[in-house]
Amino acid sequence: MIWSKRGTSVSIDALRAIQSLLPDAEIVESDAPTDDSYAGAYNEAPHIASADLLEGQRLRAHRIDGDPEVRFAGFLDGIQRAKILCHRRGVPIIDGSVAAAIRVRVDRRYVTWGGRAPIILRRLYMPLALLGCEGRAHIEGFEIVDTSYNVRTKELVSRHPAALRAVALERIGRDREDAEQSLAAEWCIDGAEPLFVDGGISGTPRVAASRCAIGVIKSHHTLFADGDALDVVMSLKCGERSSVFAPPSQTRSPVASWYLRLRDPRGHDAMFGLVRIEVAIGDDLAARANEVSRWVLAESSPVALPDNRWDRMAYGIRDCEQFLRSIA
């Protein structure tokens, strides 16, 4: 490791690998921007989408009866990191890491799931076509991910450095999601116990169809409610859920979903304590929504502070995230 002026580390072996392939690549000595700085570059703009109701004729608020139940046995989360190591005439070469793990609750404390070791992957993300070294899959032990083409459109990406970075970061995000989904799939093979998945479960058909995987989505770039339905969602009180609906998607597996308010939003913004839950489509979705809502509500304590998403984040997910940050 070598150290930048601000104390962050740069992998010298990764730099050596790149310089063996691209001797004229310029090392980025200053602290490269983190992936957060590019979040807006590849994320979609927030928008509203309509969804088909799976419960009732119109979307309305449902009070969750009964006490919260502690039922989740495992918590799945993943992290990603990206750092621009060097560039060649503005074409960025990014050192990306993803990690995912399941933490299970034993005696009210979290330990790493014994069934599968955490996934930790480290790759170099670079547009090989623009760097003139197509066909390379590895450099000195480092796996290379070619970011020359847009995954959706299959077109050569723009030469604009920001666009190149955005594509690389999107690939890193997908790799993280893949790592999470593979762990979730393994849990679901023999998992009878519920698994709390940070994010959606619709990325993998096997997970999306499993009763033990419960996806809890904290961010709401897409709100699946329009018109009066949106008013209902925004007005949910603490301990209330929306009617069950099916989020529309052409590329993802069908799931049942609903909104749930975990905390009293008074004095906060409308999204405070609001999560969207995804479960496999099955019989009696209303009863299932009430049951799973009770499970999720039980995870609102202890609070995931000091994380700034504490109003929506389960403490088990925070623990998982802290674990991954300490090892990856």
Added chain:
Amino acid sequence: MISALGRVVATERRPNTPHEFHFWTALDSPVGIGTIVRVDGNRPVDGQIPHIYGVVTEGLSYTDLLTPMHDVLSHDGSPERAGFASAERAEIRLYSAAVLRQIPEEPLQPVPMGDVFLAQEEDVNVALRMDGYLRDGSNTGIPIGVYRAGGTDATIYLDADFLVGPEAAHLNITGVSGLATKTSAVEWLLASLFAHFPESRGSIAAVCFNVKGPDLCFLDLPGKLEDSDRALYEKMGVPARPFENVNYFAPYAARGYALNTLRSNEALAHNVTPLTWGLREVLQYAEVLLNRDDIDAKADALIDFITRSVIDQPFTDQMLSRSHLVQSFADLEDWFKDVLRGLENGNKESWRTHHVATIRKVRNRLSNISVRCAGLVTDSGPVSDLPFGEFEDRATYVVDVANLEEDAQDLIFARIVSKLREHLERRDLGVKHVVVFVDELNKYAPSDGADTYVRKMLLDIAERGRYLGLVLFSAQQFRSQVHKRVVGNSGTSVFGRMDADELAAPGYAVLSPATRTKLATLEKGQLMIRHPHFTQPIFVRFPRPAVMTGRMGAEQFPQGGEVTLEAAVYRSLRAQDSAVTMQAVEDAIGLHDEGDVLRALTLTLKERSGDAMATFRARLPRRITQSLKPRPQTAVLRGAPGDDPYGI
């Protein structure tokens, strides 16, 4: 294979150093303040994997909360809701440890990252450098207690060479009163010392001053032990039985014939000997009792003259009415009277350069010593003393001064310690080493106040005693208030439960706050030890002493009441010779006066002959026959007339 219980951690803000390191453990690990651990380094240094031994001095525990407010929010402000939380917060047990030893010892480096293990018995030996003095053939280990942590039971040994000398010496105990720390620890340690003191280092005895209550009055009687105590005795190889050879010494009560000790029950009289001193013994240590403001150079000169030229030798002077042989305070008083009468008759103001006023003052000061120390100092009686020159190996000599006035205590302490020192210098005490135990050092060697003779003696023992084999075991409640040179010269320091105020004294700043807290809450039977071989204090457990406690002894053997002269003599003689009867004692005493009887009794007890009654009779002066001389003829009174009612 023993599994690791922790991992060394270091950050830029809390780095490891060559003398301190930090590690974390699982929440249920058996680590606590005082636990000894071993770190195995990951990388070899000079081809050797480093092993670092440390003792835990501080512990921290915290969660991932940034502020307590977050926890309040977590439970909606209601403590009852804490139990309903789905999980516990992530929590850490982070410990700091002071390095005891690094192997290899050179180069001395900061403690590396590595796994942390609970120290096993062999690790404890290495960590505390006990491996250096527990070798076969040159074992000088004296068990002080058992170190216990997480299933490890390791006997902790002091090095006899550093406890008794000549390397270092002396031991000091600090602890609050009433929690079985000071006296119990000394009783246990003496038993351990007697059991393990190596033959190659010579013989050893103990002289204990019982300064309060019945603490040391029943050392030869068995106490109440529990199975856990017996297990400790067995582990440390010390017999769980009372001291076998104990001799008690106590002066007489000021009024009466009983000894002034709480061990005055008739059933325990067999090893209690009177402690009585005469003029010769006292005058050597007169300065202990005399007020320095009163005794100036002139008075000193006269006392020196008396000691050198008057005591124990025929003294004649033209001015005196007769020759004097001064052997007692009574003789000295006669001598003074004769000198002063001679001065008055000759109308002189000085005699042999000594002014009459000086003579009067010295007479006044010396003559009241026997009053101030009544029971200890006799006007005319013989001497009964400790067996200087005949001390026995592994014997304990207890001098009970608990009920005496301060002057008498000072005199006893000063004279006995001086005699011990003299005999040790001449190598004719009977033993090679003597442990002197003094409690209440706050009183006898305070850090402030007048520079008393007793304090000077204690300083002398502390600073030079180890070269002679004179070892001071001292105890007090407040170490910070004892003279620094006394405690500073104690090679070994022992701490029991401490008072919080005392722990706030600057001298304890070297201890971590957690160690100080542990000291303030120590259970009975726990001690913290500092010893020259140990680079950090170590906590140990010790068993109850196998002797009867003072309280139990006082209940089972109540103090004998005031007795008649005949009964006192009978009890004393019968302890030596069971054939002695009360009738025989009464017949022997007859009309003898009290002084003659006590003198004869003391001589008899001192001689320890087989026939105590015969010896006693032989030591009584032959006054009865004198009193049976025919009475002188007296004039016959004239008879009164029959009619004179007032006639004689």
